[in-house]
Amino acid sequence: MKLQVTQENLSKALSTVGRVATNRGTLPVLANVLIKTIDNRVAISATNLDIAITRYIGSKISEQGAITVPARLVQDFVGSLPSGVIDLKLDEFKLRMKSGSYSSSINGISAEDFPVMPAISDKTAWKLPAKMVKEALQQVVTAASSDEARPVLTGVYIHSYQGQLFMVATDSYRLAEKKLGEAKQDVSLLVPANAMQDLLRIVSDSNDDVEILHDDQQVMFTVGEVELVTRLIEGNYPDYRKLIPKSFNTTAKLKKQEFASITKVASLFARESAGSVVVSADESDKALQVRSVASQLGENTSKADADVTGEGEITLNSRYLIDVLSVLNGSDVEFCFNGKLEPSLIRDPKQDDYLHVIMPLKS
Amino acid sequence: MKLQVTQENLSKALSTVGRVATNRGTLPVLANVLIKTIDNRVAISATNLDIAITRYIGSKISEQGAITVPARLVQDFVGSLPSGVIDLKLDEFKLRMKSGSYSSSINGISAEDFPVMPAISDKTAWKLPAKMVKEALQQVVTAASSDEARPVLTGVYIHSYQGQLFMVATDSYRLAEKKLGEAKQDVSLLVPANAMQDLLRIVSDSNDDVEILHDDQQVMFTVGEVELVTRLIEGNYPDYRKLIPKSFNTTAKLKKQEFASITKVASLFARESAGSVVVSADESDKALQVRSVASQLGENTSKADADVTGEGEITLNSRYLIDVLSVLNGSDVEFCFNGKLEPSLIRDPKQDDYLHVIMPLKS
Numbered sequence: 143m144k145l146q147v148t149q150e151n152l153s154k155a156l157s158t159v160g161r162v163a164t165n166r167g168t169l170p171v172l173a174n175v176l177i178k179t180i181d182n183r184v185a186i187s188a189t190n191l192d193i194a195i196t197r198y199i200g201s202k203i204s205e206q207g208a209i210t211v212p213a214r215l216v217q218d219f220v221g222s223l224p225s226g227v228i229d230l231k232l233d234e235f236k237l238r239m240k241s242g243s244y245s246s247s248i249n250g251i252s253a254e255d256f257p258v259m260p261a262i263s264d265k266t267a268w269k270l271p272a273k274m275v276k277e278a279l280q281q282v283v284t285a286a287s288s289d290e291a292r293p294v295l296t297g298v299y300i301h302s303y304q305g306q307l308f309m310v311a312t313d314s315y316r317l318a319e320k321k322l323g324e325a326k327q328d329v330s331l332l333v334p335a336n337a338m339q340d341l342l343r344i345v346s347d348s349n350d351d352v353e354i355l356h357d358d359q360q361v362m363f364t365v366g367e368v369e370l371v372t373r374l375i376e377g378n379y380p381d382y383r384k385l386i387p388k389s390f391n392t393t394a395k396l397k398k399q400e401f402a403s404i405t406k407v408a409s410l411f412a413r414e415s416a417g418s419v420v421v422s423a424d425e426s427d428k429a430l431q432v433r434s435v436a437s438q439l440g441e442n443t444s445k446a447d448a449d450v451t452g453e454g455e456i457t458l459n460s461r462y463l464i465d466v467l468s469v470l471n472g473s474d475v476e477f478c479f480n481g482k483l484e485p486s487l488i489r490d491p492k493q494d495d496y497l498h499v500i501m502p503l504k505s
Numbered sequence: 506m507k508l509q510v511t512q513e514n515l516s517k518a519l520s521t522v523g524r525v526a527t528n529r530g531t532l533p534v535l536a537n538v539l540i541k542t543i544d545n546r547v548a549i550s551a552t553n554l555d556i557a558i559t560r561y562i563g564s565k566i567s568e569q570g571a572i573t574v575p576a577r578l579v580q581d582f583v584g585s586l587p588s589g590v591i592d593l594k595l596d597e598f599k600l601r602m603k604s605g606s607y608s609s610s611i612n613g614i615s616a617e618d619f620p621v622m623p624a625i626s627d628k629t630a631w632k633l634p635a636k637m638v639k640e641a642l643q644q645v646v647t648a649a650s651s652d653e654a655r656p657v658l659t660g661v662y663i664h665s666y667q668g669q670l671f672m673v674a675t676d677s678y679r680l681a682e683k684k685l686g687e688a689k690q691d692v693s694l695l696v697p698a699n700a701m702q703d704l705l706r707i708v709s710d711s712n713d714d715v716e717i718l719h720d721d722q723q724v725m726f727t728v729g730e731v732e733l734v735t736r737l738i739e740g741n742y743p744d745y746r747k748l749i750p751k752s753f754n755t756t757a758k759l760k761k762q763e764f765a766s767i768t769k770v771a772s773l774f775a776r777e778s779a780g781s782v783v784v785s786a787d788e789s790d791k792a793l794q795v796r797s798v799a800s801q802l803g804e805n806t807s808k809a810d811a812d813v814t815g816e817g818e819i820t821l822n823s824r825y826l827i828d829v830l831s832v833l834n835g836s837d838v839e840f841c842f843n844g845k846l847e848p849s850l851i852r853d854p855k856q857d858d859y860l861h862v863i864m865p866l867k868s
Contacts, residue, residue, distance in 0.1 A: 215773060215802055222770045236803070243792075244770055246805035407585045407607055410578060429606075439578055440599070440611035 143179060143207025143232035147199055149225050149241065155186035155197035156217040158344065158368055162195050163188040163213035169257070171210055175217075176256045177230070177237070178208035187256075188213055193337045194259045195344075198367045207232050208253035216248060259371045262362055267355045268326060272345045272365060275352045278309045278320040279342040281469045281496055286335035287313035297332040297375040303383075311335060312382055314501070316462045319386070321495040331361055332379060337372035344368050386499055387485055390478035394423040394430040395491060396448035398475040401430065402467040404444035408434040409460035411442040418503050419463075421477070421486075422455035423448060430477065432460075454481055457503045463488075466498040506542060506570025506595035510562055512586050512604065518549035518560035519580040521707065521731055525558050526551040526576035532620070537573035538580075539619045540593070540600070542566050550619075551576055556700045557622045558707075561730045570595050571616035579611060622734045625725055630718045631689060635708045635728060638715045641672045641683040642705040644832045644859055649698035650676035660695040660738040666746075674698060675745055677864075679825045682749070684858040694724055695742060700735035707731050749862055750848055753841035757786040757793040758854060759811035761838040764793065765830040767807035771797040772823035774805040781866050782826075784840070784849075785818035786811065793840065795823075817844055820866045826851075829861040 156175060165173045167190065176187040182203060187196040209232050219239070220228070228241045237248045279298075287295035292314075299310045302325030309320045341363050345352060350366040362371045408419045411434035420433045430448040434441055435457075456479045467475065472490040479486035479502075488498045519538065528536045530553065539550040545566060550559040572595050582602070583591065591604040600611045642661075650658035655677075662673045665688035672683045704726050708715060713729040725734045771782045774797035783796045793811040797804055798820075819842045830838065835853040842849035842865075851861045 212802060218773045219770060219805070222766065222773065224766075243808040244767070244805070245807065246770075246774065246803060248803035249801065403585065403587075404607070407582060407609075410581045410585065411609065438612065439575060440609060442582070442607070442609035444608065445606040 143177075143209065143230065144203070144205035145179060145184060145230050146202040146227050147184060147230065149220060149223050149228055151199040152186070152228060153217075153220045153223075155199050156213070156220055158197045158347075159186055159188040159195040160213045160217045161188075161343075162190050162193055162340065164190045165214075167191070171251045171255045171257070173212055173214070174210035174251055174256070175213045176208065176210045176253055178253060179203050179206045189257055189259065191257060192334060192373055193340060194371045195340060196369045209235065209237050209250040210253055210256050211237050211248045211250045219246060219248075259360065262355055262357050262360050262371075264357045265355055266327070266357070267353060268329075269351045269353050270322065272348050272350055272352055274322060276342065276345045277471075278322060279338055279345070281498075282309050282311045282318045282320050283335055283338050283342060284311075284465050284469070285313060285316050285318035285498070286311035286338075288335075289313070293375055294332060294377040294379055296335055297379075298335050298338045299379045300329060300331045300333060301379070302327070302329045310379075310382060312380070312385075312499075315459065316466070316501065317382055317385060317499040318466070319382075319497055331356060332375040332377070333361055334372055334375060337370065341365075341370055344370060385485060386497065387478075387480060387487055389480075390452075390487070391480045392423050392450070392452035392454040393476060393478045394448040394450045395474060395476050396430055396446050398467055398470055398473055398490075400446035401432075401475055401477070402464065404430075404432045404446050405460050405463045405467065407444050408432040408442050409464065410434075411437060411439055412460055414438060417460045418457055419460040420455055420457050421463075421479075422453075423450045423477075424453040425450045426453075454479060456482055456486055458486065458500055459503060462500045466500070470496075506540075506572065506593065507566070507568035508542060508547060508593050509565040509590050510547060510593065512583060512588050512591055514562040515549070515591060516580075516583045516586075518547075518562050519576070519583055521560045521710075522549055522551040522558040523576045523580045524551075524706075525553050525556055525703065527553045528577075530554070534573055534614045534618045534620070536575055536577075537614055537619070538576045539571065539573045539616055541571035541616060542569045552620055552622065554620060555697060555736055556703060557734045558703060559732045568595075572598065572600050572613040573616055573619050574600050574611045574613045582609060582611070622723065625718055625720050625723050625734075627720045628718055629690070629720070630716060631692075632714045632716050633685065635711050635713055635715055637685060639705065639708045640834075641685060642701055642708070644861075645672050645674045645681045645683050646698055646701050646705060647674075647828050647832070648676060648679050648681035648861070649674035649701075651698075652676070656738055657695060657740040657742055659698055660742075661698050661701045662742045663692060663694045663696060664742070665690070665692045673742075673745060675743070675748075675862075678822065679829075679864065680745055680748060680862040681829070682745075682860055694719060695738040695740070696724055697735055697738060700733065704728075704733055707733060748848060749860065750841075750843060750850055752843075753815075753850070754843045755786050755813070755815035755817040756839060756841045757811040757813045758837060758839050759793055759809050761830055761833055761836055761853075763809035764795075764838055764840070765827065767793075767795045767809050768823050768826045768830065770807050771795040771805050772827065773797075774800060774802055775823055777801060780823045781820055782823040783818055783820050784826075784842075785816075786813045786840075787816040788813045789816075817842060819845055819849055821849065821863055822866060825863045829863070833859075 307325040670688040
């Protein structure tokens with residue numbers, strides 16, 4: 143292998159894929175990135191066996207070839223080089239890299255040892271705008287569970303329902319649902335949330351469409367020059383729609399920033415009680431109140447002006463409130479609930495394609 | 506106690522002193538800050554028994570008093586409040602704080618339990634400009650040791666010598682010396698380096714003079730409204746001047762940024778060898794070269810243009826080189842050494858008040 147790439151392109155590709163490389167696995171090659179010529183491009187890839195990411199970059203290639211080298215070292219090295227052309231040359235298993243007065247030799251592992259994801263068969267392909275995917279992922283991914291005891295809840299469920307396409311996640315304590323518009327075919331994909339976190343980083347950088355190609359086992363997202371392949375999670379997603387309350391005894395409409403501020407302040411006092419705060423609203427008071435449960439440290443009560451219908455209170459995990467308030471887009475927010483035992487709902491009153499449900503805590 | 510302060514002043518004072526408060530001690534009150542009225546001001550203090558920091562703020566006081574409250578909680582709480590007036594009121598051991606629609610009660614510990622640093626007797630006082638202290642601390646503090654086995658090396662040594670005032674630190678692997686100008690009296694103070702780190706943060710914020718008041722046991726630095734008191738380290742500082750080489754076989758003059766870049770790149774390959782790199786210079790080559798010692802990962806050689814006198818090589822810890830190159834001010838740097846076994850010296854050729862010595866590693 144012998145080729146030239148620009149520092150900018152190689153550095154960008156290494157930082158796109160490098161995050162997936164891992165030192166924690168048992169296979170040393172998983173800590174490496176694969177550098178491989180394919181016709182007149184170079185593919186830079188990393189995988190942790192669940193997820194594989196590849197970025198293609200243009201290159202002047204004099205000799206085809208492939209090698210894997212330690213991801214962190216090569217990323218730090220290329221990131222430290224001045225901009226301009228880098229010469230790469232493979233010498234047995236040593237990758238020699240030269241740029242101006244910087245010259246290094248990195249010990250690699252054979253490209254044949256690098257695990258390849260199985261090809262996707264029975265292909266179904268469709269597209270979504272990057273901007274839509276980015277917003278949906280930001281609003282949905284945090285609600286997924288990280289507890290491997292219930293694998294289906296560690297996924298983001300992309301599916302069609304009554305002709306509409308939805309993206310949903312829930313860890314059983316909270317639930318986020320985004321409507322993505324009309325579904326052009328039947329879809330039911332359960333994608334690992336950490337792959338979706340990687341996809342979010344990739345789409346954040348891009349204005350391209352996201353192309354989605356899948357079979358029963360795997361899905362590949364293509365965004366410009368980047369491909370992300372991940373296995374799908376097996377199992378049936380819970381029938382989450384029945385958890386979403388349809389009517390409410392109490393509704394408060396207020397400024398999103400104020401709701402976030404009073405919740406953050408109350409959460410400071412709620413460290414001993416795992417973040418639990420009491421949210422209450424009263425029509426006659428024209429305010430929403432967040433109160434931390436009295437603790438060894440002290441207690442706090444803060445209020446924000448609100449348009450309130452009805453009255454009542456509910457105990458919630460303040461972290462879940464803070465999470466959803468940070469991903470809503472508008473300046474106003476509507477908080478709706480039915481007493482202490484039923485799920486509460488948060489939404490932007492001006493945006494009907496997103497809703498977020500938070501289960502109450504026992505108080 | 507009953508008073509009013511502005512959120513800006515209280516928040517600033519809490520962040521100045523809060524760093525010193527510690528949860529790690531055996532005394533719970535050390536995790537607290539002391540809030541105490543003194544005439545028409547409020548003193549906000551924290552201590553870890555070695556260091557005490559106080560910031561005074563203006564206040565409208567209706568009732569004198571004092572209390573201690575958890576540093577982190579009150580700092581986070583006040584930092585989250587909107588700007589404006591905060592009402593403080595002490596109710597037994599509960600500090601009630603109110604600002605607009607935010608209202609909290611923080612459980613305190615009696616001010617009588619808060620440890621007071623002994624008063625400074627036999628006072629000697631002098632002043633230095635904040636800008637000079639800031640530059641000196643930035644260039645000297647990192648060379649102090651963090652190894653408590655040799656307490657004198659964990660200090661910064663401020664002393665007079667032949668009519669000049671100096672600030673010095675060494676961990677025995679490297680040494681930094683800054684000349685502070687004419688000494689107006691005999692001085693010999695060995696100040697804990699972590700107190701000097703705190704002083705650096707305080708002077709970075711200020712244009713005031715630094716007033717220094719001390720006896721044999723303690724020193725107090727006053728910068729505007731902030732006082733830092735620390736115990737002094739006992740013991741004799743080593744006769745470091747004999748370690749500073751006076752003449753050199755090899756001298757290289759080069760751009761500081763280029764020296765820093767090639768050292769950083771070489772250090773990436775030197776992780777297994779605890780950062781050791783080989784620096785070599787050759788008059789005929791007109792370049793300084795930094796080479797990482799070959800390792801399992803690979804190896805690297807990088808060069809920078811330099812005016813070289815003589816030739817030779819020396820093995821150094823790359824971290825020490827990176828540290829000193831980051832605190833020199835000028836655009837050029839002079840690197841001087843005498844073969845593999847003698848200490849090397851780095852200085853700014855245009856600034857003769859600062860020098861940095863790095864001991865060689867065995868190679």
